[in-house]
Amino acid sequence: xxxxxxxxxxxxxxxxxxxxxxxxxxxxxxxxxxxxxxxxxxxxxxxxxxxxxxxxxxxxxxxxxxxxxxxxxxxxxxxxxxxxxxxxxxxxxxxxxxxxxxxxxxxxxxxxxxxxxxxxxxxxxxxxxxxxxxxxxxxxxxxxxxxxxxxxxxxxxxxxxxxxxxxxxxxxxxxxxxxxxxxxxxxxxxxxxxxxxxxxxxxxxxxxxxxxxxxxxxxxxxxxxxxxxxxxxxxxxxx
Amino acid sequence: xxxxxxxxxxxxxxxxxxxxxxxxxxxxxxxxxxxxxxxxxxxxxxxxxxxxxxxxxxxxxxxxxxxxxxxxxxxxxxxxxxxxxxxxxxxxxxxxxxxxxxxxxxxxxxxxxxxxxxxxxxxxxxxxxxxxxxxxxxxxxxxxxxxxxxxxxxxxxxxxxxxxxxxxxxxxxxxxxxxxxxxxxxxxxxxxxxxxxxxxxxxxxxxxxxxxxxxxxxxxxxxxxxxxxxxxxxxxxxxxxxxxxxxxxxxxxxxxxxxxxxxxxxxxxxxxxxx
Numbered sequence: 001x002x003x004x005x006x007x008x009x010x011x012x013x014x015x016x017x018x019x020x021x022x023x024x025x026x027x028x029x030x031x032x033x034x035x036x037x038x039x040x041x042x043x044x045x046x047x048x049x050x051x052x053x054x055x056x057x058x059x060x061x062x063x064x065x066x067x068x069x070x071x072x073x074x075x076x077x078x079x080x081x082x083x084x085x086x087x088x089x090x091x092x093x094x095x096x097x098x099x100x101x102x103x104x105x106x107x108x109x110x111x112x113x114x115x116x117x118x119x120x121x122x123x124x125x126x127x128x129x130x131x132x133x134x135x136x137x138x139x140x141x142x143x144x145x146x147x148x149x150x151x152x153x154x155x156x157x158x159x160x161x162x163x164x165x166x167x168x169x170x171x172x173x174x175x176x177x178x179x180x181x182x183x184x185x186x187x188x189x190x191x192x193x194x195x196x197x198x199x200x201x202x203x204x205x206x207x208x209x210x211x212x213x214x215x216x217x218x219x220x221x222x223x224x225x226x227x228x229x230x231x232x233x234x235x236x237x238x239x
Numbered sequence: 240x241x242x243x244x245x246x247x248x249x250x251x252x253x254x255x256x257x258x259x260x261x262x263x264x265x266x267x268x269x270x271x272x273x274x275x276x277x278x279x280x281x282x283x284x285x286x287x288x289x290x291x292x293x294x295x296x297x298x299x300x301x302x303x304x305x306x307x308x309x310x311x312x313x314x315x316x317x318x319x320x321x322x323x324x325x326x327x328x329x330x331x332x333x334x335x336x337x338x339x340x341x342x343x344x345x346x347x348x349x350x351x352x353x354x355x356x357x358x359x360x361x362x363x364x365x366x367x368x369x370x371x372x373x374x375x376x377x378x379x380x381x382x383x384x385x386x387x388x389x390x391x392x393x394x395x396x397x398x399x400x401x402x403x404x405x406x407x408x409x410x411x412x413x414x415x416x417x418x419x420x421x422x423x424x425x426x427x428x429x430x431x432x433x434x435x436x437x438x439x440x441x442x443x444x445x446x447x448x449x450x451x452x453x454x455x456x457x458x459x460x461x462x463x464x465x466x467x468x469x470x471x472x473x474x475x476x477x478x479x480x481x482x483x484x485x486x487x488x489x490x491x492x493x494x495x496x497x498x499x500x501x502x503x504x505x506x507x508x509x510x511x512x513x514x
Contacts (some may be wrong), residue, residue: 152367152450153449155463155464163449167351
């Protein structure tokens with residue numbers, strides 16, 4: 001009998017069931033583009049970084065998230081309408097940038113070179129925010145022809161970055177904030193201001209959370225002095 | 240009394256295990272009606288994914304049989320130094336995580352990889368093409384056949400091969416007319432497993448080949464891509480893969496020749512008798 005208790009205790013510990021004492025350790029579901037900055041703002045939560053659409057779907061299916069932070073207003077607003085999260089708040093803005101491998105094998109000098117036949121372009125899938133924004137950029141600049149050069153549609157922005165860092169792709173459209181972590185491995189080429197979409201990051205408490213107070217204080221931290229400072233340092237814009 | 244208790248415990252364990260394994264599979268089919276599932280498969284994304292899967296797996300499967308069979312025959316019938324190492328190399332991809340296979344393939348065939356530069360120089364582009372999907376499937380699924388084929392050829396009585404040679408058959412004829420039919424059961428089972436594993440390949444493909452509808456997006460990748468967009472569609476394609484895999488496994492148990500071969504170990508990772 002005692003062994004059963006021990007095994008159960010070990011299992012509980014291993015599965016990360018929080019201890020009764022102290023602040024509960026919350027779980028934050030956040031867009032891939034927040035992978036570097038969120039742990040800087042608060043190292044304590046469990047983080048799950050992925051494409052915003054995938055995270056929204058998981059929360060819709062009852063995933064044990066306490067906070068949802070997306071690279072788009074669409075998914076938090078949708079979950080809010082369905083009563084699954086509390087009122088979302090905008091905490092940052094972002095811009096898009098073109099990245100090429102440092103060796104720049106396709107000799108790309110501006111976004112307008114993306115139309116050139118044979119350029120291997122990687123975008124996010126149309127269903128994930130970064131892919132939707134990238135298509136907006138191309139449409140606004142009259143570069144729809146570049147869509148013929150797409151060789152892979154990635155499930156999140158880090159997938160796009162990885163393909164360019166490895167030199168497998170000639171170019172990719174990612175968030176400005178994704179460049180700093182891979183500085184030296186890629187070259188960033190600015191996207192003209194008239195091509196820039198509005199990239200709005202929203203954050204909300206998940207209604208089914210059992211730690212709503214802790215979730216709210218995490219959001220307060222992101223919106224507060226610490227969060228604003230770290231977000232700015234990472235290249236995000238203030239809303 | 241103790242015997243009753245024991246029976247109760249093992250029965251409960253069996254029920255738990257079966258229930259747990261069956262539940263996710265059943266849930267796929269219960270969530271959407273069969274008619275809806277079928278309807279969802281008649282869709283551009285699903286049809287493209289099916290075409291890509293069929294084509295890439297067809298090529299990879301043919302290559303696996305063509306190269307794997309003679310290679311397995313050699314390894315199984317010859318004794319040479321370092322043979323255990325050779326067999327281990329054949330089996331290694333079986334236990335490698337697909338993500339490791341993916342970065343390995345990138346490091347080897349990627350544009351900045353070991354062979355990538357030379358391939359690029361002669362105008363062969365592997366990355367983001369169906370060739371990349373084929374390579375991923377070959378690497379991940381091929382060893383399932385190779386391993387089984389080595390075991391099948393090892394189980395062929397060497398005196399029969401010797402007899403064929405004594406009766407005047409050349410080595411090629413001995414292989415084709417004696418060894419191949421005798422090992423047929425094990426080869427069939429290995430081929431079925433490799434095919435099932437190849438069709439389900441995901442990790443190495445998404446890392447090495449990328450994902451683009453109609454080009455490199457196989458059914459597994461399409462499920463992943465659709466999962467955030469259209470869950471029903473993802474479920475429909477998932478259901479299809481469940482049916483395909485179940486058919487292959489069931490065939491292995493039912494097709495008599497595949498079962499009869501004594502070398503056909505039901506344990507995927509059972510050590511080869513040569514080790």
